[in-house]
Amino acid sequence: MSRDEDINVVLTGNPNTGKTSLLNALTGMSLHVGNWPGKTVEKKEGCISYKNRTINIIDLPGTYSITPYSEEEKVSHNYLMAQTHAVIVQTIDVNALERNLLMTMELLALRKKVILAFNFNKEAERRGIRIDVPKISEVLQIPVVVIEANKGENKEELLEEILKAAQSEFQMPYYLQEMLKENYEIHHEISIRFFKEKLKPFYSIEKTIQRTDRIDEIILNKYTAFPIFLAIIFLMFEITFTLSGPLISAIRNIFDWMGGLVGFLKLPGLLSSFLSEGLLGGVGSVLAFTPLIFILFLMIALLEDSGYLGRTVVLVDPLFGKLGITGRTFIPMILGFGCNVPAIMATRTIKDRRERMIAILTNSFISCGARLPVYLLFAGIFFPKHAVYIVMLLYLSGISITFIASLILSRLLQSQTQNSLIIELPPYRKPSMTNVLKHAWYHTMEFLKKAGTIIFGSVLIIWTLASLPAGVTYGSAESVLGQLGHSISPLFAPLGFGHWSFTVALIFGLASKEIIIGTLGTLYGVGQGALISAIPTHITPLGALSFMFFVLLYTPCLATIAIIRQESGSWKCAVLQPIVTIAIAWLVSFSVYHVGLLFGFH
């Protein structure tokens, strides 16, 4: 490698070893989050300049091994194999040095230049762990840098080692040759034996004061575990909705106000409508989502960094085990109550491919925040005394159908490996606010880029269909969309909402569910207030209940479909999921309506 070439650094390490903190500390604001090409695995990279050298830093997924079994391990393995000159930096939680070094040995077996970044040293000291770092480095014959990733300590020292390693070639440590199984593989048992014989004298656990054990006594206690769990989940949603609510309304108001301004411009009708309904409407509905998404990701990052997330998996696992999946599905599921898009993105934490597919495909049955206004309006009009129960009924039905669908899918999708719960419970740690904020920020940006363009695009398509042929009133019965609604509305007559306006509203709902109400307002030519008297002239109470069930279950919004495509990596899923869900919605609404009729409701 010549003096002036860029240095490629690959950052790797076990989960919960502070890899993300180190990445943040090293790359600063240059961090870029995306996906590995053609993969559903997250890719983070950054580029910095140090002593006139350009250093490209690529972050590999946090894994326990690079033996290629899971998709993340395959990505890591293939990338490492292709990078012949790269410097590998492995973050190590020194509290679990022995376990962490298993992966170091795998990297060395692949003939990689490895630098170890020892993290959580102060925590280890408190826990009574004594480490002779220079000796360990000497025995391993690889450089070791002591860092505190959260505080960015010893960053310079690490960069110096990176420069040094970049100048040199890989040197096979003397002990390694005889340990290799095949040419590039190593038995974990041999690595463990090596640790016991050669490294144990320089690493001792004197006393075992374990703060984590004491916290677990309460968090995982038979009596206190579930009350604490429910309180935390409740708080999470309470905080999310309390904080994001006013922000969402503010954003909506700003865009409504700007839409109103367009009216004063005295532009030609079509242009004016394009600006207010299409452009501003589109951008507005995308931006209105962002506070909710940001805060939800913030909450999840807090739970994850504190170590509690893994405990929730263990707590709910018995229930999920009965459905043929594991507790790992729980977090994506509850995120779905906010928005299905980040929820499906969060399925990345599910290691098992089959289980992840089930979580991706069933998530849209979880009633997202955008569907709530529809329930509130309809339940408020038709069941004013029991509105709360109706809304609860809908949410619980959504959860039940998610469970049933998971059960069916887990039977349909067979797996060669035993799908059981194997999960590390990391020590409880104080979350780093910088990390948590950055995590939320990057995922919100990713949402805006991916989902934003799609929501915006679909709003524009629907605007076009609702405005053509030229001269019609926006979204009226004469527009292309209105005619479409008219022609397929008989399909919904057996469900109790055969009036064409509901069909059109449901089509609009494909862009984003909260548009449904606004659409009905536009179609009846009335504002939000007058809707309360306008809707009952077109639908019966039982029809309204059936309609709410349909809104709960039918085809997810286009942003969700796009994210299903991205995260499943399969067009088949992205096509089948919307078709199957609309069929299920039809059947359920049909049953609700006809059972209701049998019992004499109308």
Place this chain on the structure above:
Amino acid sequence: MITTLNLIPTETAGIIQEITTDHVTKERLESLGLMSGVEIVFIRKAPLGSTRIYKCLNTLVALRNDIADKILVEVPDEQR
């Protein structure tokens, strides 16, 4: 004496002798440090279900019993 991991009493340590799961599961356990020759301690039961939490190479690992009953451990007799 030799028993399976799901049967050892709380706070008891055993040495893993053999893992009889399928190959992929075995690899996953290995990368978490669960392999023959390694000491494992049963720490606590999860509040519900068959999941139990173990300590192995100074980290906590949660396993359902359907995996733990495929892990053979030797418990030194004086501990019993």
